[in-house]
Amino acid sequence: MTVIVRDLRPEVPSDVEGFVRVRRAALPFMVFTAESVVHDLTRTHPDARFRQLLAEADGEIVGTAQVGLAHDSPEPGQGFLNVYVDPERPRRGTGTLLARVGEEHLAGHGASRVLAWVLDEPDNRGFAERRGYRASRSAHFLRLDLANGTLPPLQDLPPGVELRTAADFADDPRPLFTLDAEVTADEPSDIDAEFTDYEAWLEETWRHPLLDLGLTTVALVDGRPAAFTAARTDGASRYTTGMTGTARAHRGRGLAKLAKNTSLHRARAAGYREAFTGNDTGNGPMLAVNKWFGYEICATEVRYARELH
Template sequence: MTLTIRAFRTSDAEAACAALRAGRPYLVTTPAAVAWQLATHPHLRMLLAVRDGAVAAVARYGPYPDSASPGYGFATLHVVPDRRRRGTGGALLDATERALAAEGVRHLHVRADHTAAAHAFATARGYRAGRIAHVSRCDLTGPLPPVPAAPPGIELRTAADFLDDPRPIHQVDVEGTRDEPGDLQLGDQGYESWLAEIWHRPDLDHRLTTVAVDAADGRPVAFAAAQTDGEGRYWSSFTTTRGAYRGRGIAKLAKADSLHRARAAGLGAAYTHNDAANAPMLAVNAWLGYRRCAAERTWTRDLTG
C-alpha cells in the first residue's frame, strides 16, 4: 500500500475536512472553512498523508504568528481511526517536523487527543506532556437554564450589530487573549490580521455571537463567539470579558444568551473547549449543561536536535 505525503490543494478541502472530523464528532468545521483558513492565514499550512488514493491523515501546522518569543510552532495531527497503527501518523509527523524546522521553528507544541494511545505515541517520539483541555457538549434539544438577568448598566446585542465597525470587539478579544491559560505568552493580534483571520471566518455566526455592552456608551465589554457548520452544530470559539467588568457574571450571561439563540435557530448540539485550569469558565459551562465528552493534551518537543 503506497503512502504519499503532500501539501494541501484546494480540491482536497472536502476530503481533508472529513479526515479532521473522523472520530471527533465535536469538531465543528466545514470544507469551506478549511479551504478558507489555508488561503487567508499566512502562517497556516497543511500536509496530507494519502494512502491508496484516500486521505488517511492530516497535519495542520505553522509558526505561532503572535508568539512573544521567536522559534515556536504548533501542529495538530489527525489520523483517520481505521487507518491507524500502519506508520501513517509517524511518517506525517516526521514530515511536519522537518517542514517546521526549515522555517526556523525550534520549539514545537503538538495538540492531540488525550488517550493512552496518543500518550504512548508522543512519549516514544521524545515529546513531553503539557496542558490538558476539556471538550464538552451541551444538548440544545433539551432544557437550558434561563438567561440570567443582566447586571445594571449592561445590555445585550449581537456581533451582527457591529458589522460596520467591529474594532471595539477586536479590543475585547485582544484583552481577553492576554489572560488565556496557555504555555506561551502571545502578543496582541493586529486589527487587520484579526479581521482577516477571525471576523471574516465563513463559519463565524454573527447573529449567534452575543455581545454585552456598557449601556452608558454602547461599548462592548464581553462576547460569546459562535461558529456553526450548517449541520445543526455550534462551536463556542471564545468567550471573554474585559478585566474591569469581570466578576459580575457577564460572560455567563453572554454565553447563555448565545446558546438560547442557537436553540431558537434550530441547532441541536453545542461544543466548547477549555483549558483544564480555567476554573471560572468550566463552572459556567457546567451550569449551562455542558458535559465532558473528550479531552486533548499539548505535547512539546525541541527540534534543535
C-alpha cells in the same frame, strides 16, 4: 501499500472533502466545514508558514496535519503541529510520516520548539512520547445537547448593561478586536499570543466562514463592549464557542455568562442541536459556568512539546 504526504490543494474538492472527513472522524466534538478548511489555508497570515498536510494511501486520504508558526507570539521560534489519522486506518506509519514532514517544515523556518495537541488516549500519548514530546497542560472538550437539554432561563440584565450581537458591529468591528485581544492575552496557554494586527484579525477571525455574527453575543456596559461569546456554526446543526471572555475591568459580574446564555437560547431557537466548547482543565471558573449550562465533558486532549535541534 505506500503512504505519501503532500499539501492539501484548496482548489481540489476531493482534497478538502477528505481533510474534513478525517478530521470529523478523529475529532467529532469540533466543527469543520469545507469552507472553513479552505479559509484557514488561504487566509492565515503568511508569517505563520501555515500548511495543511494530507496523508494518502492508494488514492485514499487517511491522515491530516496542520502545521505552522505562532507568528503572533512575543516569543519567536514557537511552532504547532497537530496530526490526526483516520480511526479506521490506524497503524500504517501515517502519523509518523505526517509528524516528520511537519517537524522538518517547522525546523526549516526557524522553529526551536513544536507544540501539539494529543487526545488523552494511550495510543496517541504513546505516539507523542516515542517521538520525544513531553506532556504539559490539558484541556477538555465539552458537549451540550441543545435539542433535548434544558438551558438556564434568561436573566434580567443589570443596570447599565445591554446585549447586542456582533452583527451590530458590522460597520466597525474594531471595539470587538480590542476586547478579543485583551481576553486572548489572558487565556491559559503554553504559547502567549498578542493581537496587534487588526487587518489580520479581520481576515482570519471576523471574516471566518464559521463565525455567526447573529449568534455571537456582546455585553455592553455603558455602551462599550465588556464581555462576549463568539459563536461558530456549521450552518446546519452544530454550534461551537470560539471564545468567551470579559474585559479585566468587568470580571466577576457574570457578564460573559449572560452573553453565552443568550447566544445558546438563540442557537436552539435557530435549530442547532449540539453545542461544543473547550476549556483548559485548570480553568475552574469557566468549567463551572459550562456545567451550569449543562455541558458535559466528552473528551480530553493533552498539550505536548518537543524541542527541535
